[in-house]
Amino acid sequence: AQSVSQHNHHVILSEAASLELGCNYSYGGTVNLFWYVQYPGQHLQLLLKYFSGDPLVKGIKGFEAEFIKSKFSFNLRKPSVQWSDTAEYFCAVRGNAGNMLTFGGGTRLMVKP
Amino acid sequence: DAGITQSPRHKVTETGTPVTLRCHQTENHRYMYWYRQDPGHGLRLIHYSYGVKDTDKGEVSDGYSVSRSKTEDFLLTLESATSSQTSVYFCAISESEGKGDTEAFFGQGTRLTVV
Numbered sequence: 566a567q568s569v570s571q572h573n574h575h576v577i578l579s580e581a582a583s584l585e586l587g588c589n590y591s592y593g594g595t596v597n598l599f600w601y602v603q604y605p606g607q608h609l610q611l612l613l614k615y616f617s618g619d620p621l622v623k624g625i626k627g628f629e630a631e632f633i634k635s636k637f638s639f640n641l642r643k644p645s646v647q648w649s650d651t652a653e654y655f656c657a658v659r660g661n662a663g664n665m666l667t668f669g670g671g672t673r674l675m676v677k678p
Numbered sequence: 679d680a681g682i683t684q685s686p687r688h689k690v691t692e693t694g695t696p697v698t699l700r701c702h703q704t705e706n707h708r709y710m711y712w713y714r715q716d717p718g719h720g721l722r723l724i725h726y727s728y729g730v731k732d733t734d735k736g737e738v739s740d741g742y743s744v745s746r747s748k749t750e751d752f753l754l755t756l757e758s759a760t761s762s763q764t765s766v767y768f769c770a771i772s773e774s775e776g777k778g779d780t781e782a783f784f785g786q787g788t789r790l791t792v793v
Contacts, residue, residue: 614781
């Protein structure tokens with residue numbers, strides 16, 4: 566079975582600070598990896614995804630993530646956060662069986678102006 | 679936004695009553711999913727469907743059933759609602775792997791309160 570672990574449940578940053586959210590997954594085969602964002606009161610939206618190729622993936626709104634296969638990690642980064650980045654962030658993995666998407670517990674980010 | 683409509687958007691129901699949530703898509707995607715979202719647990723898969731009348735259980739399927747009689751509709755039923763099923767329910771859709779790499783698209787969610 567696949568599983569996803571997000572290390573930080575709550576993160577508070579000031580504007581312009583750098584962000585890194587950890588994500589580790591457990592799955593023995595080929596995986597697709599995703600980061601989703603959920604703004605307050607809204608549904609989940611895709612930030613970025615990794616399927617194959619360059620392990621450094623760039624997404625929307627200045628976010629990027631690096632897939633490190635040896636560490637089973639897919640950490641999300643942003644060099645300079647904005648107040649509008651306040652949201653909950655979810656890492657997800659999809660293995661190659663059944664097309665099921667498994668989510669981590671989420672990280673709630675608050676950016677102080 | 680992908681064409682996904684969840685109904686109702688909000689519902690309050692009493693313990694022991696049956697409840698059906700509907701997910702309707704206009705994208706003709708093969709896969710449809712029901713997740714529940716609870717604080718600290720992220721999104722947990724309840725059931726999913728990989729085609730008309732083809733469904734399978736997710737990690738938290740107890741107390742829930744689903745049906746998919748048409749490509750566009752995926753129904754989630756709580757046969758006898760309990761307070762532990764108070765949650766926000768999200769429907770998601772995705773295309774099959776055979777048509778290329780795709781992500782899942784989510785509906786707006788249904789907030790269900792069981793009193």
